[in-house]
Amino acid sequence: MVTVSPPATWVYALRLPHDPRAARVARMTVRAALHGHGMPEVLDVVELLTSELVTNAYQHTHGPASLRLTALGDGRLRVGVWDSNPHIPAPFDKRPGDHLPPAPPDADNGRGLHLIQTYATSWGGWPIGDGGLMDRGAGKLLWFEVGGRCVTAHR
Numbered sequence: 139m140v141t142v143s144p145p146a147t148w149v150y151a152l153r154l155p156h157d158p159r160a161a162r163v164a165r166m167t168v169r170a171a172l173h174g175h176g177m178p179e180v181l182d183v184v185e186l187l188t189s190e191l192v193t194n195a196y197q198h199t200h201g202p203a204s205l206r207l208t209a210l211g212d213g214r215l216r217v218g219v220w221d222s223n224p225h226i227p228a229p230f231d232k233r234p235g236d237h238l239p240p241a242p243p244d245a246d247n248g249r250g251l252h253l254i255q256t257y258a259t260s261w262g263g264w265p266i267g268d269g270g271l272m273d274r275g276a277g278k279l280l281w282f283e284v285g286g287r288c289v290t291a292h293r
Contacts, residue, residue, distance in 0.1 A: 148175065150207045153281055154192060156200060164192040164205050169219075180215055180284045183257045184260035188217050190250040191280055199277075206210030213261075215284030220266065222277040229255040230280050258282035 150171050154160040165185050172181045188205065196204035204220040229251060253259050260283045267276035 145278055146209065146211045147265060148187050148209045152205045152206060154195075154203045156202055158196060160196055160203065161189045161192045161275070163234075164188050164193060167205065168207065172215075175209060177209075177213075177215065177285075187254055187258060187282055187284075189217070190253055191217070191219040191282075194227075194250065195219055198225075199223045208240060210286070211288045214283055216281055216283045216291060218279050218281040220277060220279045224265050224267075224278050226263040226265060226280070227251055228276055230261055257284070259284050259286065 140180045152164070152167050154164060165188065168185050168188050169181065172184060174176065189285060192205065203223040204279065206216075206218040206220075208216045209217070210216055235247075258259060263278055263280045265278050
């Protein structure tokens, strides 16, 4: 009998419409992929942080978003979310050691991205495109990693 084991590295990509249910679809996709690849130890954190990024993409853009899960090996998982807004928010515009103060208790927002700097091993953000070609390819990619020993962000 031949046993097939999943590879140590893999990638899943999902295009998400501009829809308030996109964060739920993203969470379900993360849950299925991580269960399928035997990574339950990072499931709760990845599900929470992915939901935050996809929710922000929905709230701050008028177009679709994309989700990409990448197992990098050595227990590291990278999650990237692309959207059409080119603005790179904090903490993605800072290095992991440069922590932001928490949002004031009476603030209406600002807590979600604070979770990234609390629970992710590393994170970063890249502007994509220059807005040319009728804005095709423009926007940004925000990413975070969990697991492993990665401690540096790449911008």
